[in-house]
Amino acid sequence: xxxxxxxxxLAGRGVARRVRGVSPYILGPFADACMYLTTSLRxxxxxxxxxxxxxSSRDAQMLAALTRGDVSSLSETDLDRLQALIxxxxxxxxxxxxxxxxxxxxxxxxxxxxxxxDSAIFGPIKDLSRTLIPATVFAAxxxxxxxxxxxxxxQQDGAGPGDQVxxxxxLTDRSKAIESGSKLAxxxxxxxxxxxxxxxxxxxxxxxxxxxxFRMAAQLDRVIDRDNPRMIQVERMxxxxxxxxxxxxxxxxxxxxxxxxxxxxxxxGVSEGHNIKPNDWLVVRISxxxxxxxxxxxxxxxxxxxxxxxxxxxxxxxxxxxxxSALREVFILVPVQEGxx
Amino acid sequence: xxxxxxxxxxxxxxxxxxTLGGAVAFNMPLLGRIAPDLLAIVAVFVAVRxxxxxxxxxxxxxLGFAVDLTAVAGTGLPTVVGxxxxxxxxxxxxIFQMREAIFGEQPVIQGTLALLFCAMSHLIWITAQAIxxxxxxxxxxxxxxxxxxxxxxxxxxPVGFWALSRAHGLIIDVPVRRTVRSRRQAR
Numbered sequence: 001x002x003x004x005x006x007x008x009x010l011a012g013r014g015v016a017r018r019v020r021g022v023s024p025y026i027l028g029p030f031a032d033a034c035m036y037l038t039t040s041l042r043x044x045x046x047x048x049x050x051x052x053x054x055x056s057s058r059d060a061q062m063l064a065a066l067t068r069g070d071v072s073s074l075s076e077t078d079l080d081r082l083q084a085l086i087x088x089x090x091x092x093x094x095x096x097x098x099x100x101x102x103x104x105x106x107x108x109x110x111x112x113x114x115x116x117x118d119s120a121i122f123g124p125i126k127d128l129s130r131t132l133i134p135a136t137v138f139a140a141x142x143x144x145x146x147x148x149x150x151x152x153x154x155q156q157d158g159a160g161p162g163d164q165v166x167x168x169x170x171l172t173d174r175s176k177a178i179e180s181g182s183k184l185a186x187x188x189x190x191x192x193x194x195x196x197x198x199x200x201x202x203x204x205x206x207x208x209x210x211x212x213x214f215r216m217a218a219q220l221d222r223v224i225d226r227d228n229p230r231m232i233q234v235e236r237m238x239x240x241x242x243x244x245x246x247x248x249x250x251x252x253x254x255x256x257x258x259x260x261x262x263x264x265x266x267x268x269g270v271s272e273g274h275n276i277k278p279n280d281w282l283v284v285r286i287s288x289x290x291x292x293x294x295x296x297x298x299x300x301x302x303x304x305x306x307x308x309x310x311x312x313x314x315x316x317x318x319x320x321x322x323x324x325s326a327l328r329e330v331f332i333l334v335p336v337q338e339g340x341x
Numbered sequence: 342x343x344x345x346x347x348x349x350x351x352x353x354x355x356x357x358x359x360t361l362g363g364a365v366a367f368n369m370p371l372l373g374r375i376a377p378d379l380l381a382i383v384a385v386f387v388a389v390r391x392x393x394x395x396x397x398x399x400x401x402x403x404l405g406f407a408v409d410l411t412a413v414a415g416t417g418l419p420t421v422v423g424x425x426x427x428x429x430x431x432x433x434x435x436i437f438q439m440r441e442a443i444f445g446e447q448p449v450i451q452g453t454l455a456l457l458f459c460a461m462s463h464l465i466w467i468t469a470q471a472i473x474x475x476x477x478x479x480x481x482x483x484x485x486x487x488x489x490x491x492x493x494x495x496x497x498x499p500v501g502f503w504a505l506s507r508a509h510g511l512i513i514d515v516p517v518r519r520t521v522r523s524r525r526q527a528r
Binding site for chain 2 (some may be wrong): 002006007008009010011012015016019027030031035037038041138139141142145147150205212261
């Protein structure tokens with residue numbers, strides 16, 4: 001048995017890939033049921049954090065008193081609590097609408113570029129040149145060293161190594177997630193969660209964006225604050241100038257996104273001149289034949305100096321847009337070949 | 342060893358580890374993402390209660406092979422199959438040799454054995470994967486993760502040992518060996 005292990009270890013990854021092809025079938029439907037429990041549990045844990053922000057009956061009474069102008073009945077602690085609640089909700093709404101505004105701006109920009117040929121923009125391979133294959137996460141890696149999941153769709157469904165994988169969050173899910181009763185319309189809340197690694201007949205390995213082996217060309221998208229624009233360095237006519245960030249100079253910044261092995265994505269070597277700030281977006285560009293689509297990965301949460309490249313360069317920590325520990329339903333984006341639609 | 346029942350136990354443990362294991366995993370600053378290694382708990386139980394060295398090492402090899410099959414990545418690149426089965430068999434052999442020197446099955450001893458087993462087998466695994474092509478780029482952070490996983494497994498070990506003790510007769514065909522205390526009580 002030990003000799004067999006040594007031989008398999010020396011045989012390398014090719015043999016490992018074939019031998020591991022049996023593991024999805026060994027895990028089977030029992031794993032699917034257990035994964036359902038796990039993702040529900042993790043989803044509820046995340047949900048508990050949301051519930052802490054929910055309005056209690058006492059909060060509602062305090063708000064009613066505040067609306068009536070009856071401030072005398074509220075203590076200082078009550079007012080602090082109300083202030084915290086209002087701040088949290090305001091920042092969430094601001095974040096939500098900022099994302100919507102950005103997406104709308106990009107869509108308008110891209111459609112404007114092609115307005116001379118509207119009829120050619122839309123179609124199976126013209127707006128998003130990908131086929132969406134629905135898949136479900138049914139197991140994870142046995143050891144926590146990696147951020148890998150197993151999907152119940154594989155080569156038989158058309159999936160192949162390197163295909164990008166996104167969330168499958170629907171309109172109703174999002175309106176429920178934001179606040180009950182608000183019913184905010186959300187056009188798109190899809191986020192990139194990873195790409196496929198090894199694929200087998202009826203299963204595939206999903207490498208999450210936070211895994212150590214995840215590397216992908218991405219783009220940074222800066223958020224424009226019209227009231228207080230940030231200063232950026234722009235190169236015009238071989239001359240570097242400092243200008244406030246606005247629509248005319250807010251170009252996407254190409255970068256390499258890498259998983260940090262735990263719960264974030266790292267982008268290294270970003271010039272300080274780009275002036276990236278927390279809450280800016282990391283997105284992936286998916287090229288179509290007529291227009292391109294950008295899918296967000298997450299938002300910048302920390303900007304620090306890049307230790308390897310030294311002065312003038314920053315390292316960014318990005319928090320994924322979705323809770324990857326509760327990931328269950330996904331779409332695999334399989335490229336559509338021209339003439340094959 | 343009752344091999345059929347044991348293989349069923351391995352299958353159930355692998356499935357639980359690959360699914361429900363995620364529910365108890367969490368990220369810790371400096372240590373990274375940690376979760377208990379449930380198969381290591383079974384391996385330590387077998388090493389402590391197993392009938393002989395050969396059976397213990399065979400059982401640990403099966404457990405390690407199950408980890409090899411289901412641990413696809415980890416060191417930055419896809420991993421190779423084999424190192425964990427060797428690491429588990431060697432570590433279980435060591436625990437088996439030590440068990441005569443360690444009397445009793447108190448939770449502290451169980452936890453210490455799990456810590457030792459997990460740290461040893463996982464260190465062998467990450468080192469072997471690095472040598473066999475995974476690279477040394479993340480080796481430092483992986484060692485920190487090994488420490489976290491070993492400590493977590495050691496904490497969970499007494500509960501796992503208690504649960505497996507209930508099923509002792511189903512997986513091991515020899516009765517529980519007498520501890521020093523039970524021998525004294527028998528006298």
